[in-house]
Amino acid sequence: MRRLKRLRRPKRRQELWLGLLGVLLAFGICEAVGRAGVVRRSYLPPASEVLARAVELGGDSAFMDGVGATLKAWALGLGLSVAIAVPLGLLLGSVPLVDSAVRVIVEFLRPLPSVALIPLVSLLLGTGLETEVTLITYACVWPVLFNTIYGLGETDPLAKDTLRAFGFGRLSVLLRVELPGTAPFIAAGVRISAAVALILAVATELLSGFGEGLGIFIAQAGLATDGTRDVLAGVVWAGVLGLVINGVLVWGERRLFPWTPERRAERAAVVRP
Known part of the structure; x- marks a missing residue:
């Protein structure tokens, strides 16, 4: 090793x-x-000025509070989407009858852009964290849901048949074979949804114009007479947050799922003379 x-x-x-x-x-x-x-x-200010302003904003408590508010909405929306999508995906992937019954509804809702729902959700829930979390959850459910369904279809049928032959029930097969086999696909869906959640968090704040957060900072800077530097500095912060989140999730996938074909292929390529 x-x-x-x-x-x-x-x-x-x-x-x-x-x-x-x-x-x-x-x-x-x-x-x-x-x-x-x-x-x-x-x-378009020089990149050095934008970077210097981004570093300066890191010491601004009001700005960092806004970043914290964006990350809070991101975490809540992503967590709720995983809590909804994983059980639903396991159900749809395991019971073909249920999948057939709701497939039309799922395919109807999936293409609807979350950003287009901002006026409707704001009207129903008002302004605040609830609207932001609802939109993030709606957008992030789909990658996790479909990755879960796809992962169930890719589990080893021989392993499932072996457990059934030894008398294991449906729940045991799910917990011992299907869920471990599906977990890397779920993790990939979560990684995709994490990026979508950050985009939705900033975009919802930017377009709705209420509350606090990184998107609000960018929107307000865009209205200022000489706010281009602040706008770009806010964009730099959004990009850095996305890069850090993706890096952490990729590292977690490599640590948690060493048995996946991709990880085994990497090891084989490294040790091959």
Whole structure:
């Protein structure tokens, strides 16, 4: 195991350096365009000024309270979507009759954009955290739900038949085979939904214009006479939050599900001479 970890490190270092190179290249291009006067500074400030402002905002307690409010809505909406989608996905994936009965309703609701529902949900629930969490939950249910259903269909039928042959009931098969086999798919759905939840949290605040949060900060900065730098600094914060969240979830997937084919393929590729 130690040898495997040592062999993995050069590849991960290479990926890290390539990612850092891409970030520096993008930063340099934005800096050069901003300072060359190709675009007016009031429309596109140099990247260094935007980054400096983003760092400065990290010490602003009012701004950080807004970021905390956005993350609170993100966490509540994502948690509720997982709590709804996983049991529902297990039910639809396990009982074909129920799946057939509700499939038309699911396919009707799934394409509806959450952002388009902001006026209706605001009218029903008013302004506040409830509206934001409701929209996030609605948008995030679908990736987790369909990944759960798909994961159930990909579980090993031989393992299920073996347990049934030894007298294990439906619940035991679900807990011992189907749920562990489906867990990596659920985790992938959660990772997708985490990005969607952050987008919805910021977009709902931005478009609705109520409450507090990162989206409210960006919206208010956009109305200011010289607020482009603050707008871009807020966007930088949104991007950093998304990057950190995705990195944590990817790390968690690798730690929790080492038995997945992708992880086994990685190990085989590393140890192969």
